[in-house]
Amino acid sequence: MKKLRVLQLTDAVGGEFDFYSKQLEIAIEGKHISETNYFFTDRNMLVDINKDIDIENIHIKKAIEIGALIKTMYYVEDGMFSHHIDDFEAKGMWNGVEYGEEHGVVFELEYDAIRYERYVSLVKEKIKVNGYEVIEKENAIKISEETPLEELAKLLMSKQRYEECCSICYLDLESGVVKVDEDTCKLSDTDIIIIAQSYKNDRFDGAIENGIYNNEYHICLLASMLELDEFRQAIDKFYTNEEE
Known part of the structure; x- marks a missing residue:
């Protein structure tokens, strides 16, 4: 730069x-x-x-x-x-x-x-896994580790509608971009890497202060609850065929 x-x-x-x-x-x-x-x-x-x-x-x-x-x-x-x-x-x-x-x-x-x-x-560097051109495994892990949890929380909240739908963050392995959707059925084979999920009935105490919705508080609270264990397991599973 x-x-x-x-x-x-x-x-x-x-x-x-x-x-x-x-x-x-x-x-x-x-x-x-x-x-x-x-x-x-x-x-x-x-x-x-x-x-x-x-x-x-x-x-x-x-x-x-x-x-x-x-x-x-x-x-x-x-x-x-x-x-x-x-x-x-x-x-x-x-x-x-x-x-x-x-x-x-x-x-x-x-x-x-x-x-x-x-x-x-x-x-920049792509490899073939299951017929798809995707980013390297190490880079997929790095992207998840370098994406702030607060950013994931904001993405989740941008799609979630309480009592109507959940929201799910995932890594598009073909583009290397972290995305969000409200329907897991829409995900393709290369979008199966789940980073974090928020459920439609998730609510957090303290989101309302003096009658005003405190968005930043909600984001911080959600970020503190996110875990990436399932994501790392899914990464290992997806790239298994490439390593064999």
Whole structure:
């Protein structure tokens, strides 16, 4: 991951075939972007993936004078981000960096960049188990161990409707993403790895304080009750055929 200064254009108009930005024209000295070391994202950011935008460069200074902004972004190299990013839930804004080929992703939040870099490192290598291409066993275990229990609790609560349905967290072994559903019948063969489950009649004392629902208290309480023993047993069972 790299912390980079990028140039945010504020005057860009048009689309793919009629795009124009005076700020961009000045910043790259009237050249075509392919003649420079820059990349241009669809959120109108000028990025040099190797280093910061040089704010002392006379052409960059002129672009800033007419409204362009310097922003701090966090860049993660990933030559296959279109295969990875859809399964990654970023908290802040992100944008792919590409020109002719994919290079990586810039994130607004360092938190997202750190998580994405870790996520990509875990899902790049796949193995075949029972005819499916899935992440390696060690990485499946690592994902579960590195996912905060509070995050699992939030996922469970996002799907659970008391007295109507339960909720279940699982690891999609093909994408490497922790997901949540309300119906175990919908899970596929590669979604059988149960991380945690909340039942429709689960209720926790203290969720209401002075007539107000205390969501954070509920999340912490549920997180304290989660156990991953069944998940680890299911991991061992699923990967048995690959190891034989």
